Amino acid sequence: MKNPLTIYRQRILSVEKGRYLLNPEGKVKSIVVYPNYYRVGSSNLGFQSVYGILNEKRNIICDRAFLPDNDLEEWFEKKGNYLHSLDTFKPIRDFQLIFFSISFENDYLNVLKIIKYSGLDLLSNQRDENTPLIIAGGIAVSANPEPIADFIDVFLLGDAEVLLNSFCEEIIDAAGGEGKEFFLKIFKKLKGAYIPNDSINMESERKVEVKRLQNMEESSSYSRIISPLTEFSSMHLVEMSRGCASSCRFCLLGNYYGKPRMKSIDKLFEHIDSRLLYTHKIGLISCFIGRGDYINNLSKGIKERKLSASFSSIRFEDLNDEFVKLIAESGQKTVTLAPECGDESLRNKAGKQIEDDVIIKGIISLAKAGIRSIKLYFMIGFPGETTDDLKAIYKLVKKINNEGERNNLNFQIFISASSFVPKAFTPLQWSAMEDERRLKEKISLLRNLFAKINNVRFNCDLPKFAKIQALLSRGDRKVGRILQNAFSYKGDWRRAMRESDVNADYYVYRTRKKDEIFPWDFIDTGTKKSDLYAVYEKYFKN
Ligand code: SF4
Structure with a gap:
């Protein structure tokens, strides 16, 4: 029988464009791994950038791997079947360096699966000198690496360009055959690298500084591989x-x-x-947009090249006439916006200083410009949120819909509701998460309300997954034991939590005291904890 990995690989490689030709001769052999399916990982800008940054260095090659598709899982259960890389089809464990690019906490379980499918021991202290060094980076682990720290050798905190450039400069003279200890020593010297097995005293002054790219002219954040098999089908993602x-x-x-x-x-x-x-299809990734000349030049460049462009997420504040015109002319079909709350004062408390009128006006101007599909993100479960606050979501959407009808505009509204998950390094990091049962009730209330409006489609995330995300976002190293249980029980998190000696609810549903020491306090982002706390207090005051 043909190896199913070969078929999987051929299907992917036959339609990809932009791949590097990898010649490992005399170079350090690394691989970047995305802990989810190819379709998801190849649509991730961070993953694509690491692949590019490393392959554009002369002393290192970088292959790729992903979580194998569902139907291949059974194959990996059999002895002797190991995960192979995509480009050169080598076993993952034959590489010197494995870089995991991790954007979401809910992918931690997949990290463990991939380590196992590679024939490696899960725990870093059980992997010997002859195994690859496992490194992880990405926003999820950069904020709080502790819940996954037992499985990873090195974390890189901050922007990939700065960290990987410094690392590659250090290994300039490394022969292709250097071992784990050699690389570990280099990472130990590197600012922004965190080695979990080197103990850090949380109360000490010693911190790991997050490395940031200040000059965007040195940014290397754009897709290298273009493929129709990605979530955005042949779209070139470029960070703006x-x-x-x-x-x-x-x-x-x-x-x-x-x-x-x-x-x-x-x-x-x-x-x-x-x-x-x-490809002429581009996705511009940005949380905000420039004004005046920037928009004019962007518009000019898009037209000159006959591009079809989409903007990832758009702030209401940025929706001026020229930007709305640019969105419509660029061929974007759906615009995603995030009011987050229906009630104006709760929205302001959450940090979004936008009035209802600005939201309605912005959406109507998009519809007038020809946008037929509007996706609105709301968050439920904010501290102190009331039933009236939930009803305010419905009322706001109803107003938008009525305003559309009044103007004879034809557009569909898609509502996406997600549960508030308190995250490290945000002012709300001291908050408890809303109880799972209560979140379900809130979702059901919204679902019933929105069923009354024909033009609106309602969707939501599942609170049980939000709870896992909350656990992994603010957990300490002990939470890794629940994660390992979840791996042993094949993703059955309820059982993993129930049978663990670690109490998940303690991490999820507890309001923290002002002076509590957090598992991520050893990371220095440049923002003082006391400043975050002052903002946290403000949330409850106004
Ligand atoms: S939620 Fe607020 S801070 Fe976060 S990306 Fe959107 S506008 Fe920026």
């Missing part, structure tokens, strides 16, 4: 800015990435042009 001009009190992205910085128009189009041969 980093950080966010807002810092909503619940948002990790807005609070972790530092001050907002834009890529220049020249740099942006240099990255876009690098893949024009393969």
